[in-house]
Amino acid sequence: MSFLTGPMRKHVNGHKQLTDHSEIKFVDPGELVYLPLINMGSTAYEVLVKEGDSVKVGTKVAFRKDHFTVPLFSSVSGTVKGVQKIMHSSLKPVDHLVIINDGKYEKEAPLKPIDYKSASxxxxxxxxxxxxxxxxxxxxxxxxxxxxxxxxxxxxxxxxxxxxxxxxxxxxxxxxxxxxxxxxxxxxxxxxxxxxxxxxxxxxxxxxxxxxxxxxxxxxxxxxxxxxxxxxxxxxxxxxxxxxxxxxxxxxxxxxxxxxxxxxxxxxxxxxxxGMPIVEKLVTVSGDGVVEPCNVKVPTGTPAGVIIQACGGYAAEDILLIAGGPMMGKTITSDKFVIGTYNNSLTVLQHKPVKAIACLRCGKCSDHCPAGLQPVRINMAEKAKDTDALKKLGVMDCVECGMCTYICPSKIDVTEGVRRAKRIVALKK
Ligand code: SF4
Ligand code: SF4
Missing domain, CATH: 3.40.50.11540 (NADH-ubiquinone oxidoreductase 51kDa subunit)
Structure with a gap:
């Protein structure tokens, strides 16, 4: 195993001052919320409501029904509109349960409160x-x-x-x-x-x-x-x-x-x-591509675009919208995807294209990889489509932390090459 043999010594500029003392503001999702019917890649969900049904904040509306049990609760009160496929933050089109928000936020606690001190x-x-x-x-x-x-x-x-x-x-x-x-x-x-x-x-x-x-x-x-x-x-x-x-x-x-x-x-x-489950999330909206970076509280199922508009909108025409942070998040081309119970940030950066130059063989990407990998060699094996070499290089141990791209003086998107390499190995399994 190569895990954690890297030196772990890099301080990364955090840009935290943009939001770490901002007030938390509530963002109303608007007319519709979209509750993603996906958990850890599984879309094996049973929906418990149908079009026209009334729901409250906290109504159990669906659950994952395969080997894991994961219930899904409405984050607004209103009426069920139906199921619609839209892009998810995992970059896949996924079924979402659509609820028409009546703006009243009437609640029903689906669970009985419990005293953990006396519970088993x-x-x-x-x-x-x-x-x-x-x-x-x-x-x-x-x-x-x-x-x-x-x-x-x-x-x-x-x-x-x-x-x-x-x-x-x-x-x-x-x-x-x-x-x-x-x-x-x-x-x-x-x-x-x-x-x-x-x-x-x-x-x-x-x-x-x-x-x-x-x-x-x-x-x-x-x-x-x-x-x-x-x-x-x-x-x-x-x-x-x-x-x-x-x-x-x-x-x-x-x-x-x-x-x-x-x-x-x-x-x-x-x-x-x-007795109320997670129906709203605290989300950091930050970066130089949004007008008012801040922390917001939003009902789950709120579209990213609605949240960004509530933060003053985009600060430039050409932006990168990332679900998550800039190192490990996923860049998404549309702001129609929604916040789920597992999302905690939207990073919006002004797109400043950088021209990559040839690899300098400086070894910095290998020196700084926290998983102890050699990203430059993985990129070479990926270009050659050499699956055996990729396996020997332990490519599946990569956690997609983004450090190899961040550190590369040639401005090569090394992480993206490693991601492609992982897909090659995964498809050959
Ligand atoms: S993204 Fe790069 S630095 Fe991070 S674990 Fe993967 S190969 Fe290593
Ligand atoms: S950090 Fe960049 S330039 Fe240096 S070896 Fe890795 S890919 Fe090449």
Whole structure:
């Protein structure tokens, strides 16, 4: 395995000042919301409502029905319009359940609130499943899978690092929901029966670290751990290695760890307290391509274009719209895609075409790859369509962190070449 042999020493300009002290504003989605019927690439959904049905905020409208259970809840009150295929942030056309928003936001809590202190571990895992708690990694991995039947966990690692440039949604969410963060971490700790929890945050957040430490001061088994401000410190493998000095093959549970995002802990606590699932998201809208960068709260299913207009619109004609941050996000050619429970940012950059020059063989991309790969050699093997060489080079270990493109002095989009190489190997399987 080549995982995590890279040196991890690159500080990346975060541009966080654009939004990290902005007020969070609510964005109304307008007449229609589109709820994506997809989870981790699976579109095996059963829809529980039909055209003309009335729904409220919190009505369970569909669920994933294959080997994972992931319910989907309406984020607005109104009337079901039907199912429509539109582009999803994963760059695939996907069925979405369309709801006509009546603008009243009448609510119905689909779950009974639960006191995690008196609930059993099994009840907490079941609650996670029924509330549709998913990770914030873009694909939406169901959180209950990590906790169901898990044993021998020593450390719960709460990822509050937010290492991608521009994104400050987690930071804003923690500041706004400190009590839920504390309760959520304590509840996750109880659910996995770990000996301790580590809340990991960049050491440069000097204004917030004392606030976090104070919030957790009553908890002897929860520690706030400042970590270096290098990219990609928020990547699960990097973070686990940073705080345990141990590596693993596939899952952190192999070395007795579970990792969850701070936003996941907050959502878990809020839902246990109110019975309301995740029907709105905190999203960072930032970059030099949007007029008023800020953090917004939006009902799930709100189109990206509506959100950008609420932030003053585009600041230039030629822009790059990215679902996610500039390093790991996906560039999307239309702003019709919507925010799902797993999205936390839209990055809008003015498109400044750069002319790539020939590779200088400087080796910087290999020196900085956190997965210990040789991106330049992968790009050469990709051009030659040499699948065997690509496999030997461990191309599937790439986590698409974007560092090789960022670091390349020749301005070559090395990451894109590695992505193409992964597709070649995946198709040959
Ligand atoms: S995107 Fe580039 S730097 Fe990042 S893991 Fe993949 S090959 Fe390595
Ligand atoms: S960083 Fe760019 S120029 Fe240097 S070896 Fe990699 S691809 Fe070539």
């Amino acid at each position: 571990k099994e009840e907490l895992v079941e609650f996670m499943m029924n509330m549709g708690l998913v990770g914030c990694g873009g694909a939406g991995f169901p959180t209950y899978i990590k906790y169901r039947g898990v044993q021998g966990i020593k450390k719960l690692i709460i990822n509050a690092v937010e290492c991608e440039p521009y994104i400050t949604a987690d930071y804003a969410g923690m500041k706004e929901n400190l009590e839920d963060l504390v309760a959520g971490v304590d509840a996750l700790l109880k659910t996995c029966e770990a000996e301790k929890a580590m809340v990991c945050i960049k050491e440069t957040k000097q204004d917030f670290i004392p606030v976090l430490k104070d919030a957790f001061k009553e908890f002897k088994n929860i520690e706030v751990v400042p970590v270096p401000d290098v990219y990609p410190m928020g990547w699960e493998r990097t973070l686990v290695y940073e705080v345990t000095k141990q590596r693993y093959e596939k899952l952190p549970s192999e070395i007795g760890c579970i990792v969850n995002n701070a936003a996941t802990a907050i959502s878990f606590a809020r839902c246990m307290r109110t």
